[in-house]
Every structure is written in C-alpha cells, then in structure tokens.
Amino acid sequence: MGLSQIIFLVLTAVVFFIAFKQFGAIYQNIKLGKDEEISGDAGWRWQNVLLVAFGQKKMFKRFIPAILHFFIYAAFLMTQVELIEIFIDGFGGVHRFFAEPLGGLYTFIISFIEILSVLAFVATIVFLWRRNILKVPRFWKPEMVGWPKLDGNLILVGELLLLVGIFSMNGADTLLQQLDPAHYPDTGNLAISSWLGPALFGGFDASTLHVIERFGWWLHILVVFGFITYLPFSKHLHIFLAFPNVFFSRKRSRGEIENMPEIMNEVKSMMGLVEDTGEMSEDIPEFGSKDIFDLSWKNILEAYTCTECGRCTSVCPANMTGKKLSPRKIMMDIRDRAEEVGKNLKSGSDEFISADKKGEGVTLSKDNYDDGKSLFDYISNEELYACTTCNACVEACPVMISPLEPILEMRRYDILTNSSGPSDWLPMFNSVENGGAVWQMPEERAAWTKEDN
C-alpha cells in the first residue's frame, strides 16, 4: 500500500469521525425541542421534497438568483458522482477507475460535470459580486455581520478552489494521456479540459504535469473534506436539511395558528361544556415558549435548515419600515441558542443544573437544565411585538420555514405565562372579555342596521 493511500485512508477516517460527531450533536440539539408527531399525507410530502427541495420551486420566484443557485447546486450534485471514483482511486491506488469500463459514458459524465462546473464558476463570481460589491440589501442587515457574513463568502471561495482542483486535475490528465497512456487511461475528449488543458499546461513535461494532476486531485478531495467538517457550523447545512425540513412541513392552513388543547379544554370546562375532569395539575402551568425546549423539534430543525438568504426579511413589512424585527434573525437566534444549550449540556457541568434540582447523584440533562438564560436573551419583545402575522416571510422562504411560528409561541409565553406584553393591548383584551368586542362600545351590536345611509 502506497503512502498516499495510507494518508487518504487516515484522512477519510478522521473526517468521517468528526462529521459523525458533529452531525450527531445537531441531531441531539434538534431533539431538545418538544416531541411532536408530524406525519400523514405521504404523497404531499414527497411531492414537496421533489418540487421544493430537489426542484427548488420556490427559489424560482426570483429568477436570476434561482438559476445561478441552480448551477452551483447541480454541479454539487454531479460532483458527488465524481467523488465515488475519487474514493475508489484513493483507496485502491488506481487511476480513473471508471474510464475504461464506462468508455463513452465516462466521457459524457465527466464532460457534463465540467460544463456544470464552469456554470457554477460564473454563478460563484456573480454571487460574490452581488454580496460584496453590489451589496444586495438582504445580505447587509445587522444580523449579517461576523460569522454569517464570512460564512457566505467562505463557501463561495471554497467553490472556486474546488473548480481550480477539478480543472487542474482534468486538464493535466488530458495531456498525460498522450505522454503516458499506460498509466493514464483514455477519457475521450472532455468538453472543457480537452482544450483548457493544452491551453494552460501545453508543453509542460510529464513530471510537472503529474504534479499538477496530483495537486488538483488532492485539492479537490481536501476541499470536499473541509466542506464536510465545516457544514455543521454553516448555513450550508441546508443542502442536507432542506430535504427532511420540507418533508416534515406541517400540512395546515396558513391561517390556522397552532391550537392549544390544554387551554381549550380548560375553557370548555369553565363554560360547563365538558365535565370538569379536575385534572388541572397543582403546578402553575407554563404556556408558550420561553426557550428551545418549549418549541417543537420542527422549529429547531427549521433553524438549522435556514439558509440565511434573507428572502423573508426582505419582504417583512416591519423590517422594511425600519423596525428591529427580522424573521431571518429569529431563525438564526434559535439556532444559536440551540448550539449554546447543546454545548453546555455536553459539558455535563453541574453549574447548568437548575438550583432547585441540584443534589447528590443528579446529572445534567435537558430536564434539569438552567443556565439562567432563555430565547428572550436573544430575541427582544420589541422584535416579537412588531410582527403583523402577514405571512410574507412564510411565503418567501424557499425551504418552507415559518419564522412566524416561534414568534407567536414566544408571544404566548410573554402574555400567558409572564402576564406581560404591550400595555396598549389591555383595553382590547378587556373589551373582548367583558363586552365581546375589540372596542368598548356603548351601543348595541346591531345598531348600524338602523342608521341612515
């Protein structure tokens, strides 16, 4: 076994081990949310996976970014095919394993990848330009500083490196096939490399070409490895999570806010509509969501799926008119909070056990967790109460995220459990409760029918 095979093997093992740990942690963090069964309507779910996740249907509401994004996405998908060969070559110490058995088909597949790669290259340049020079407003909101901004650019730079890798590898290979056909099987005429190779490296001797080819090969796989370990920290998780996220979308009317059966039953028994079961527990119950534990696991999955594209924020009427609310920030905050809690839980440190549950032999778990913080340390009331529930964010999101759900859940916590909220609402609440109308009215409800018109 050659040295490069050993390096490749060890590297692969390390990368997959790290990735396994990291993705496991994300899975655990998603499960910090409330259990909720989301099932049924399999046909509708698969249709969404096909059209929205795979076909990126909702992206195409904005054609230019959609088509550019599609190039990168298609190149990414196709590169996976190429990766199969890279792994076989890397492990087996062979070169272009599929070239001979596949023959013309091989030429076609690799050419296809090359063409997509060039399109992806163009798209990447345009995206970097849009983000940094054109300064498309949705990429320049307050939440898009620091890591999120770097993240957006890093991936694009990574994409460029990948392309350099692919074309060095294929370009040099094309020339080597003529110089050393015994070691470099014929790939046929590759769409781009068959002319780009000679144009860039024509006249180089075999050993230089060999170095270039190896450089390209290693660069390619190293970028891929880097990408796998970097994904868990990045908005690019969406390339995987978009699929389950879309699959587990709730099938209910947009106009319906999640019912709260506990409260419904309580009110029903107050009104004498059902027998009082006397089941109300002694504890004062908490309603709504104060922290990620009170959100559904689906909300946390959505937070990890968020692409930080800002389509939601750019159509949010509150954000558009200068309010602090940004639906994208809501999703980013939930993810950050989930990461924070997940990290603390992993530390196992007693300092995160809530004071009243501390004791001999008690170990830190999600049920006794208390770090003195909550989602409200990330999301302010000023943000929550600026929402008009207009659903523009929900409509805009390309991966079927609802930033509105957590907003409403947090309002519920603030109003029902904290008995807080905007004081302006009190008269409205009182009038509805006592007079059955949103305003306190002296007249009869049907008085309008008697008025002259």
Place this chain on the structure above:
Amino acid sequence: MGVKTIAEFAAEGQKPEILFWVGCAGSFDARAKKVSMAFAKILESAAISYAILGNEESCTGDPARRAGNEFLFQMSALQNIEVLNGYEVQKIVTACPHCFNTLKNEYPKLGGNYEVLHHTQLISQLISEGKLKVEGDAFKGKKVTYHDSCYLGRINSEYEAPRSILNELDANIVEMDQSRSRGLCCGAGGAQMFKENEPGDKRINMERVDQALETGANVVAANCPFCITMLTDGLKAHEKQDEVMVLDISELIVQANGL
C-alpha cells in the same frame, strides 16, 4: 333597511340561507359600518335570505389569539361556536378577512364547522350566477388599484374573486408593484391595530399608501375594514384623502348600481 337577526328568523320558525357575520369593525367602526350597509344592500338586491346574529355575535378572537392571548381567544371562540351551533348555522359570509380566516380555519378544531365565504367570494358567485348585475358607468375611465389583504390573499390564496368583481366595472384596473402573493401588509394584522408601532423609520401603512399613489389610481379598492382604516389614515397623512378614495369592493358595486 330591515336587517333581520337569526333569532327573529327562528321565532318565525325559519332559517336564513346564509348568516352575515358582521364583526366588530363592521358593527362599531364608523367607516366599516358603511361597508356592512353596502354589503347588506347587495344581499338584498340579489334577494338572498340572510340574517345577522346581532347581540349574540362577539369578537371571533382573531386579535386575541394573534396577540398571544389564547385564553381569551378560546373564550370568545367557544362562546361563538355555542351560538352558531345552537342555530345550526351552515353557511357564513363576512366582510372581514380576519373573521373569515378564523371562522374558516380555526373554528373547526374547536368544534365549529361551517362553510365560510368572504363577501367578495359571495359577490363574485352572485355575479357569475346572474343574480347580481353590475351596471352603470360610475367608474368609467377611472383608475382603480386593488390592495390584497394578507388574510384573504396570501393566507387564504383568494386573489381572483375580488379582481373578477373589479373587472365588471368599466374602470381601468392597475396593479401595484407588490400584489397578490407579494402584496404588502397594511400594518394592522397580528393585533397591531390595537397598539402603537415599534420604533422604526416609517409606518407600514405609509409604505403601502406610497405604492398605491405610485399607480396614479383614483380609487384604492380594499376588502378588509382594517386595511381601509390604515390606508385612509395613510392618505390623510399625505393630504390626499380628497383625491384618492379607499373603498370596499361592496361599496364600488353599490355606487355602480346606484343602490
């Protein structure tokens, strides 16, 4: 006009075809009361047998639920469902998209199952069935733009019914930059109607009114009492209230037909 309550129908041993859910705005807001009247006139002219609940109606609970006050929502909603089920109501029409949404999408989970229509849907049906004719050329040559309310449009995907009614008028219909699923909120939803705005650069209704003014329309057609208030306030702030009118779709029909 003699608008009958469902209790009056019941006293005569009768049931109306459809219940007109008036809503808080339609009952008490000076501007929205005119819309209730306009819609009642349309129902009358199409000879529809309808009734209102009168004092037995109360707030659907939409603003309470969206404010986060689920207790209050449940109290309002369950009480209304008691009344509606008591009268065995099957079909409801309302001129408020918030009432429409809550009755249609939220009451079923609480035990209230009805066929619910927004008044623009009913009017458009009446027109296509030939029960209502839109006449006159009151709007000939006028520029009319249409504001999609969030709760009828984006949330309940009803973009066509109101537009089909407008197409009956001899007017020049112009769309705003943001319309249909991209329609911009007027700023009232989510119980914003009942509180001061959070700090910002602009009021949402001003943003929407600017878009409406850009079209150069003389009339902004709306389908929601809260949108009407918000848009009218916005026009007043620009001192344009005499040049540009904000009218409910039912009011356009009433004017066109001289009802």
